[in-house]
Amino acid sequence: MPRDEAELAEMVREAREPLLVQGNGTKVGMLRPVRAAQVLSTAGLSGITLYSPSELVIRARAGTRLAEIETVLAEHGQQLIAEPSHLFGEGQTLGGVVAANLSGPRRISGGAMRDHVLGVRAVNGSGEILNFGGRVLKNVTGLDIGKLLTGSFGTLAVLTEVTMKVLPVAEATGTVVVPVEDAQAAVVVMSAGLGSPYSASGAAYLPGCSQVFLRIEEFAESVVYRCAKLGGQFAGAAVLGTDESKVLWRGLRDCEYLGDCEALWRVSVRPSAGPGVLAAGAAAGLSGFLDWGGGLVWLSGAATREAHESVCAAARAAGGVWWLMRGPEDFRAAVEVIPREAPALAVLRRRLVEKFDPRGIFNPQKMRTA
Secondary structure (H helix, E strand, O other): OOOOHHHHHHHHHHOOOOEEEEOOOOOOOOOOOOOOOEEEEOOOOOOEEEEEHHHOEEEEEOOOEHHHHHHHHHHOOEEEOOOOOOOOOOOOEHHHHHHHOOOOOOHHHHOOHHHHEEEEEEEEOOOOEEEEEOOOOOOOOOOOHHHHHOOOOOOOEEEEEEEEEEEEOOOEEEEEEEEOOOHHHHHHHHHHHHHOOOOEEEEEEEOOOOEEEEEEEEOHHHHHHHHHHHHOOOOOOEEEOHHHHHHHHHHHHOOHHHOOOOEEEEEEOOHHHHHHHHHHHHHOOOEEEEEHHHOEEEEEEOOOHHHHHHHHHHHHHOOOEEEEEEOOHHHHHHOOOOOOOOHHHHHHHHHHHHHHOOOOOEOOOOOOOO
16 A cells, blocks of 8 residues: 555556555455455545635545545535446545546436546556646547546556546436336436436436436526426426435435345446346346436346346347446356457557556456456
8 A cells, every 4th residue: 555656656666466456445346356466555645636616626646535525525515527426335436436437327417437537647557657637628639548547447557646527516406206107118208308408417217116217406496497397298297306306316326226236237228228128137137227318227136147148138139238346256257247349449458458557467357358
């Protein structure tokens, strides 16, 4: 656990065997287990190094806890735009959230975590300190390496510091609740809500209660007006106020409605294909719900090869992709945790790894066996 960036770079230069790169290790049960001689933790690289509320920019070391950052932002009425999930607990770090590119229900309206990374500092596999980007959105000419490292799960370089764009928290939040017969009808309602002029920032469907939830965030008077107008388009619609809405969307963000589960999958497809994936999961004994207007399917249940193959087959048939977000170690080691790449993409990825981590010491086989 290095105390600063220079010490981390020295540790990497001296490493002779593979390293498990992590923050606090909250995502150790995600994707493939890493076989490594040592753990390299960024948890010692903590603290907010720059925060300018007026410029809507925050910079923090990679080991800074997400909860600490969100608390500081909340004190100034601001928030991380991508609404990252707390699915992995309160101990997760900024570096871990960025490395996993975790985004919540606001992804469909505000963009992914990757879209709000302004700059990064990192150490590559040769122990060199790298610095990319800056403090404004248009700060890159050429390749945007910060966005490349976002979602790389520590397989290219070790993040040491991240600069993020932030935005104000909405004054009020309302949720239009619409009863529906099934998932197909839910996608129709969610599409109508997202395509309306009322700027919905979230659209989800819970099969357990057969309801669609459409979120609207803005100034209080605007939220009341838009919720009334949007709700008026659907028979039997009701509206939740700010407090109830925040509890609801926090639960959706963190997958609380799935309860405790042995394995958890996330499938990304076109919205019209979401109900089919959800049905395939149900046929395999899995629970689930739809987010992102139907484009994101969460599934949970027993960690069996049969269940996993059902999820993979449904995702392939829909032209989508899957991620094994949680599961026992032996299970994750035995299955494909993400889809296989097209040959051309595999060649490109290997070239990137050779440039960033020529010795192959960072999180080997975290995502793939080769």
